[in-house]
Amino acid sequence: MPDVLGPYEGESLVGTAMRTKSARIEFWDAGVIAVEPDQPGDKDVIFSCAVHGDETAPIEIVRDMITDILADNLAVTHRTLFLIANPAAIVNGTRFIDVNMNRLFSGAHVQGDTPEHRRAAKLEQYVSRFFKQQRRYHYDLHTAIRDSAHEKFAVYPFTHGGPYKKEQLTFLAECGVDTILLNQAPTTTFSYYSVREHNADAFTVELGKVRPFGENDMSRFTDADTMFRKLISTSELDLPKFDSNRHHVYDVSRSIDRTAEDFRLNFADNVANFTEFELGHLLAVDGENEYTVEQPGERIIFPNAKVALGQRALLTVVPMPVENLKLV
Numbered sequence: 300m301p302d303v304l305g306p307y308e309g310e311s312l313v314g315t316a317m318r319t320k321s322a323r324i325e326f327w328d329a330g331v332i333a334v335e336p337d338q339p340g341d342k343d344v345i346f347s348c349a350v351h352g353d354e355t356a357p358i359e360i361v362r363d364m365i366t367d368i369l370a371d372n373l374a375v376t377h378r379t380l381f382l383i384a385n386p387a388a389i390v391n392g393t394r395f396i397d398v399n400m401n402r403l404f405s406g407a408h409v410q411g412d413t414p415e416h417r418r419a420a421k422l423e424q425y426v427s428r429f430f431k432q433q434r435r436y437h438y439d440l441h442t443a444i445r446d447s448a449h450e451k452f453a454v455y456p457f458t459h460g461g462p463y464k465k466e467q468l469t470f471l472a473e474c475g476v477d478t479i480l481l482n483q484a485p486t487t488t489f490s491y492y493s494v495r496e497h498n499a500d501a502f503t504v505e506l507g508k509v510r511p512f513g514e515n516d517m518s519r520f521t522d523a524d525t526m527f528r529k530l531i532s533t534s535e536l537d538l539p540k541f542d543s544n545r546h547h548v549y550d551v552s553r554s555i556d557r558t559a560e561d562f563r564l565n566f567a568d569n570v571a572n573f574t575e576f577e578l579g580h581l582l583a584v585d586g587e588n589e590y591t592v593e594q595p596g597e598r599i600i601f602p603n604a605k606v607a608l609g610q611r612a613l614l615t616v617v618p619m620p621v622e623n624l625k626l627v
């Protein structure tokens with residue numbers, strides 16, 4: 300078996316395939332690797348990483364899974380597609396080359412012609428080509444820019460009124476992802492694309508804070524790594540019974556956009572995601588407008604005062620009792 304993930308000189312694997320003991324490995328494109336087991340189970344599973352090129356830990360998790368598959372140390376029993384979404388940004392060591400790729404799915408890529416627009420269009424095609432069976436899963440793996448009061452959390456894309464799945468909440472909790480952020484509107488993220496276009500169970504999974512390659516403490520990802528491997532290598536996961544006490548659920552309360560040149564956030568740059576402020580606390584000043592905490596338990600997430608005019612500078616979220624969710 301050649302060392303396909305190590306240094307190689309000039310020889311591209313794109314368009315080629317190779318075998319392990321129990322599967323065919325196809326290299327569809329740079330960073331697009333499909334594993335077709337000889338006797339596939341009934342799940343189709345996608346792991347994507349590097350939609351943001353500097354989010355290194357998920358790349359290392361995916362790299363290690365692929366390495367173990369090629370070395371016959373991980374026997375895959377379900378069809379699996381690995382997507383290393385933005386190789387150019389990884390090489391560049393940046394979040395993206397021209398634009399944030401996670402705003403370009405569900406067709407939004409037609410509105411431009413940057414490397415990210417073109418790649419997002421291709422990634423959609425690969426997802427469409429891959430998903431064949433009824434049971435479809437897509438975990439889009441990220442790390443956050445800042446610290447988080449809940450280190451690991453997942454965005455549950457808009458369900459259009461459909462129920463939330465206990466099995467998926469439990470799977471995520473077993474991965475160490477005990478916090479769920481509900482998205483209450485269509486978006487142009489990769490995970491929402493797979494939900495909407497392919498009826499997959501799909502999530503944007505935030506696994507911790509961004510660090511440079513080699514500086515990630517991989518022990519912090521052990522639970523996620525273990526569950527990802529089990530998902531693709533065992534016929535049926537043996538998950539514990541759903542327990543509502545395991546999950547913190549938040550609903551988006553407000554999206555605060557920057558509309559004025561004179562915009563500032565009234566808290567320190569290093570304040571963690573999911574930090575709670577007192578009722579009445581001034582959060583942001585946008586020109587003449589002041590935004591204060593309006594609801595008990597309201598917390599901030601994804602603050603960025605430097606966004607372009609008209610873009611979202613801050614989200615606030617409020618806790619939602621798990622009992623209030625429509626669950627199946």
Ligand SMILES: [Zn+2]
Pocket residue numbers: 350351354441442443
């Ligand atoms: Zn990200």
